[in-house]
Amino acid sequence: MRIGNRNFDTKNNTYIMGILNATPDSFSDGGKFNTVDKALYHVSEMIRAGASIIDIGGESTRPGHKQIPDQEEIERVLPMIEAVKANFDVPVSLDTYKSEVALAGIKAGADMINDIWGLKYDEKLAKTIADNHVACCLMHNRDSKEYDALVPEIKTELQESVDLALAAGITKEKIMIDPGIGFGKTYEQNLVVLNALDQFCEMGYPVLLGTSRKSVIRLTLDTNATDSVAGTVATTALGVLAGCAFIRVHDVKENMDAVRMIQAIKRSEME
Secondary structure, eight states: OEETTEEOOTTTOOEEEEEEEOOSOOTTTTTSSOSHHHHHHHHHHHHHHTEEEEEEESSOOSTTOOOOOHHHHHHHHHHHHHHHHHHOOOOEEEEOOOHHHHHHHHHHTOOEEEETTTTSSOTTHHHHHHHHTOEEEEEOOOSOOOOSSHHHHHHHHHHHHHHHHHHHTOOGGGEEEEOOTTSSOOHHHHHHHHTTHHHHHTTSSOBEEOOTTOHHHHHHHTOOGGGOHHHHHHHHHHHHHHTOSEEEESOHHHHHHHHHHHHHHHHHTTO
């Protein structure tokens, strides 16, 4: 899979996507990195720790978040995208589900759009991605948490997102999918999805896993966001073993160490 100027061997490797929140209200690090200087320092630390992609978001998507106007989101993310692209040779993902924000971000240098609604919120977004030949991550999400068959329904709804992408002209090689831990699912359902990651990896597209500091970890371990590193690392290990190609995290070093350790063990089987 090619993202920006880099090729990713998604069949044989797992890569870390580092999170940069340009928001005042994200659930775990809101306000910490929403100035350019702070953001650049944090990005340099994440790259040094092993991040292969930087995911920039301007609107918190935590449960109960308040949607902000497109222009406000654009004003938050554009300086970050431009600064990261000017100072580092790293692909940049823009975490947005809005076509106007996506277009502005792409013009500023974003190499990928990470859409938490899997192209189902803004009908113009798929064409925006296709016309600009950038990569995309299509996440599973829905308003209801009522399922008759949890994993099969999530797979079906992810395939619907993929079909929207392909119909708009996004090539298969530009698509990754995300089962959407923490979105449209109860605590118990999130655990089931984590136990079925291999089924999503069998759908024919690289899988991104995003569990970092989320409620499924906090509730399981009875802890808070900043003390959820060990729990996140455990899910990262699970993701690597299941075949996930990308892991989206706040704490890059700890999760990169887990990825490297498991990949070393897995590769020893082939020698």
